[in-house]
Amino acid sequence: MSQPVPPPGNPFAGGAAPEPYPVAPPPAPARDNVALGLVAAVVAALVSAGVYGAVIGGVEREIGWAAVGVGFLTGLAAGKLGGRNPVLPVASAVLALGAVYLGQLLGIAILLSKELNVSATELFFQEFGLLTEGWNATKDPLTFLFFGIAAFAAFSGAKKAS
Numbered sequence: 751m752s753q754p755v756p757p758p759g760n761p762f763a764g765g766a767a768p769e770p771y772p773v774a775p776p777p778a779p780a781r782d783n784v785a786l787g788l789v790a791a792v793v794a795a796l797v798s799a800g801v802y803g804a805v806i807g808g809v810e811r812e813i814g815w816a817a818v819g820v821g822f823l824t825g826l827a828a829g830k831l832g833g834r835n836p837v838l839p840v841a842s843a844v845l846a847l848g849a850v851y852l853g854q855l856l857g858i859a860i861l862l863s864k865e866l867n868v869s870a871t872e873l874f875f876q877e878f879g880l881l882t883e884g885w886n887a888t889k890d891p892l893t894f895l896f897f898g899i900a901a902f903a904a905f906s907g908a909k910k911a912s
Contacts, residue, residue: 787832791842794827795849802849803856807870810861812854812896820853821846821900825907832912839908846904847897854893855881
């Protein structure tokens with residue numbers, strides 16, 4: 751067997767130029783869009799509040815890991831889309847507090863709808879004051895622990911995601 755031998759002569763003599771280096775990829779987009787981060791955090795907070803309320807209504811109790819999920823998803827959305835702005839972790843923590851509160855109210859509405867044979871959305875939107883009174887009557891230190899967990903998870907999630 752013989753070894754392959756390159757053809758004799760100059761390979762570029764016929765006018766063929768060597769291939770240029772590939773074009774560098776464009777730089778990563780700047781992620782310092784505070785408005786986009788806030789919008790993403792609001793959407794994530796509302797969606798996770800709905801899921802949290804459904805979990806509470808389904809298992810008929812509050813679950814700590816679900817509160818962590820609410821906070822972390824809110825902070826993650828803010829940090830990923832908003833960047834490193836120092837407003838975003840604080841805003842996502844505040845939004846996570848509101849999301850946990852709305853989720854708890856939705857959970858109460860789901861539990862009451864099972865007993866009263868009324869729609870949970872009807873209870874939530876038409877009897878919001880009654881739900882708030884029910885929440886005030888049933889709150890305990892564990893309720894506030896879930897608020898703190900969610901706020902901490904949102905703050906740290908936004909810091910780590912940016």
